Amino acid sequence: xxxxxxxxxxxxxxxxFGMQSSGGINRxxxxxxxVRGNEYIQQxxxxxxxxxxxxxxxxxxxxxxxxxxxxxxxxxxxxxxVPHGGKFDGALGxxxxxxVAHSLKDQGVQLTSPLKIVSFKDEEGTRFxxxxxxxxxxxxxxKEEELEWKDDQGISIKDAMIEVGLEPEKINEAKVKQxxxxxxxxxxxxKVLENEDVPVGIVTGIAGPxxxxxxxxxxxEHAGATPMPIRQDALVAASEMILNVEQIALKYKxxxxxxxxxxxKPNGVNVIxxxxxxxxxxxxxxxxxxAKIVTEISEMIQAVSEKRGVxxxxxxxxxxxxxxxxxxxxxIIKEAIVSKGVKPISLVSGAxxxxxxxxxxxxxxxxxxxxxxxxxxxxxxxxxxxxxxxATDVLYDTLIRLDxxx
Ligand code: HGY
Ligand code: MN
Ligand code: MN
Numbered sequence: 408x409x410x411x412x413x414x415x416x417x418x419x420x421x422x423x424f425g426m427q428s429s430g431g432i433n434r435x436x437x438x439x440x441x442v443r444g445n446e447y448i449q450q451x452x453x454x455x456x457x458x459x460x461x462x463x464x465x466x467x468x469x470x471x472x473x474x475x476x477x478x479x480x481x482x483x484x485x486x487x488x489v490p491h492g493g494k495f496d497g498a499l500g501x502x503x504x505x506x507v508a509h510s511l512k513d514q515g516v517q518l519t520s521p522l523k524i525v526s527f528k529d530e531e532g533t534r535f536x537x538x539x540x541x542x543x544x545x546x547x548x549x550k551e552e553e554l555e556w557k558d559d560q561g562i563s564i565k566d567a568m569i570e571v572g573l574e575p576e577k578i579n580e581a582k583v584k585q586x587x588x589x590x591x592x593x594x595x596x597x598k599v600l601e602n603e604d605v606p607v608g609i610v611t612g613i614a615g616p617x618x619x620x621x622x623x624x625x626x627x628e629h630a631g632a633t634p635m636p637i638r639q640d641a642l643v644a645a646s647e648m649i650l651n652v653e654q655i656a657l658k659y660k661x662x663x664x665x666x667x668x669x670x671x672k673p674n675g676v677n678v679i680x681x682x683x684x685x686x687x688x689x690x691x692x693x694x695x696x697x698a699k700i701v702t703e704i705s706e707m708i709q710a711v712s713e714k715r716g717v718x719x720x721x722x723x724x725x726x727x728x729x730x731x732x733x734x735x736x737x738x739i740i741k742e743a744i745v746s747k748g749v750k751p752i753s754l755v756s757g758a759x760x761x762x763x764x765x766x767x768x769x770x771x772x773x774x775x776x777x778x779x780x781x782x783x784x785x786x787x788x789x790x791x792x793x794x795x796x797x798a799t800d801v802l803y804d805t806l807i808r809l810d811x812x813x
Contacts, residue, residue, distance in 0.1 A: 409803055410513070411796040414506045417451055418795070421486065421502065422494035430786035431491025436529035436540065437465070437567035444486050448501060448526045455509035457524060463577040464544040465528045465568065471508060473521035478587035480809060481523045482507070482802070483542065483761055485530030492531075493594075493788020495795075499776065500592045501526045503799040510803055518810045520587055527761045534558045534567075536620065536686070536724050542761035546768055547582030554578070556724075587813050588736060589765035592774045592802045594790050598781030599754045606794035607749060607801050609740045610773035613756040613763050614661075614692040615727035617701050620684060621648070621708060625717040627673055627681030642671055642680035644715040649685065651707050655700060662691040662700055663757065687721075692729045692755050730763050736772030736809065743804035747797055758783070774801055 424447060425432045425440035434440045445467050452459045457469030473479065484500025504524040511518070525545065532538025537556040543549035554565040554575050565575045600608045625641035649666045656664035668686040689704065691697040705721055712719040741751045754775065765771045776798040779789040 409506050409510045409796065409799045411792060413509065414502060414795060414799060415792050417502045417505070418494060418499065421447055421498050425488065427491060429491050432488045432494060433490060434486060434488045434492070435534040436487050437534070437571050441487055442571060445526065448486060448505070451502070451505050452524065455505050456512040457505070457508055462544070462581040463574060464541055464549070464581045465571065465573050466541040466545060466581065467526040469505065469508065469524040471511070471518065471522040474519045477520045477813065478585040479521035479523045480518075480588050480590065480806065480813070481525060481583070481586050481765070482590045482806070483525035483527055484591050484593060485527045485541070485761060487529055487531050487533065489531050489533050489784045491786055492784055493786060495594045495788055495790050496596065496783055497530055497593070499594055499790065499795060503592045503795070503802055506799050507803045507806060516807070518806070520810050520813050530761050532618075532725070535564050536618070537564070538725065539727065539759070539761060539764055540564065542764040544578050544581035545583050546764040547579070548764065549578055551575070551578065583768075586765065586769045588733070588770045588772070588809055589762060589768070590736070590772050590774070590802065590805065590809070591760055591762045592776065592798055593760055594783060594788070595754070595775040595778045596758045596781070596783035597778065600752060600775060600777040601779070601781060603750070603752045605750050605752050606777050607744055607798040608752040608754050608775040609737050609744065610732050610756050610775055611737065611753045612692055612731045613729060613760055613773070614690045615694070615697070615729040615763055616759045617689045617697055617726040618724035619687040619701070620722040620724055621645075621687055622720045622722070623648070623683045623712070623717050624719070625681055625715070626679070628679045630677040630679055633679060638679055639716045640679050641683040641717055644711055644717045645669070645683040645685055647715070648708050648711050651711065652687065652704055655703050655707065656689070659691060659696060659700060661693070662689070662696065664689045664700065664704070690757060694729050697729070727759060727763050730766035730771065732766075732772050733770030735812070736770050739808045739812070740772055740774055740801065740805050743801045743808060746804060747801060749797070772805070774798055774805065
C-alpha cells in the first residue's frame, strides 16, 4: 500500500511552484518556477531513497539499483505545464512514481530490475512550440537543430538551456543505454472513466499530435479609407481557414483539430491586419488518416489564400506518431486493477505523452486516472485523492508484477 497522505502533501506542495491568481499553474521549461519545481522533485526523490541526477537536457532522474546486468524499468512523466494549467497533468505521474519508490523502501521490497523515475523536460512544448523534449533526448531522437526553436521573446531552447547551466552540445549523452519497460501514470483528461464510473483505466494506444504554424500575409491598410472589396485582410482570411479546419475535422469520427494560438500584426483598431500567425494541432490515432487530414487542411489554406489574395506559409513544428501500448503490459495493469476490485476499462489516449517516445524502444504501458468532468489544461483540472491513491496503488502492483516477469 502507498502512503496517501504523503502523496497528497506532495501534490499540493508541487502545485505552488508557478501558481497564478487564476488558480492555474505557469511552470514552463527552463524558467525559475520550473527550476524550483525540479529542486522540489529532487528532494522528494531523495526522501524516497532514490539517487538523483540531472541529464544533459535537464531531465530529473531518480534511481534504485537492481540485479547486476538487468535493464532498468523507467517510470516517468513531466512537471511542466500549459499556460494556467492544472496541478495533476504530468505532476501526478511523477509524484505517484516517487510515492511507489518510497513505499518500496518503507516495506523493504527490493526489485530485481533497476528502477529509473524520470521527470521529463518540456513535455508540453508551451514555451517553444516543440514538446516532448526530455523524452526525445532520453529516447535518442532529439536532433541538435531542434534546439533552435525559439520562444515568443526569440530565446532558443539552446540559449535557455545554457542560461540554466546545461550543455546543449551534450544532448546525445541523455540517450538511455537500455530499458526493459516504460510505465506512466497520467490523468485521463477526458470523460471515459467518469462515464464508466471507475477511478482508473488501461491505455491501449496514444494519438500522436501533428503541430504546424500557419502564417497568413495580406496587406496592412487604413481601416477607414480602404473599401471592402479591395482588401487583403489577413485576419478575415485566417478566420475562414480556422472555421474550415473545424469542418474538415468533423468529417472524421476519431480526429480532432485545434487552433490554440493566434497573433495579429500590427494589431491596431484602425489597421487592416497585414499578418496573422496561428497554430494547428491535428490528431488521429491512425497515422495515415492524420496525415490525410493535414494534407486536406493545407490544400484548403492555399485555396482560401488564392481566393482572398493573401500568401500563406505552413511551418512544421512536430509530428509524433501514434503508438500502441504493449499487450503484455496492458494485461499486467489489468490484473493489478482487478486485484483492487475495480472493473477494468481500456481506452485510447487522445492526449500525447512522453510514453510515445518509448513505445519503439521497449514495452510501454500507461495507467489513466479519472478526471472530474474530463477537464484538463485548465485550473479546474481535478482528480480526487481516492482516485489518485488507488491508481498509485495500481502502479505499485503493476511494477511488482512486471519486475517478476523480467
Ligand atoms: O498536447 C498534449 O497532448 C499533451 O498535453 N502534451
Ligand atoms: Mn498536458
Ligand atoms: Mn501531460
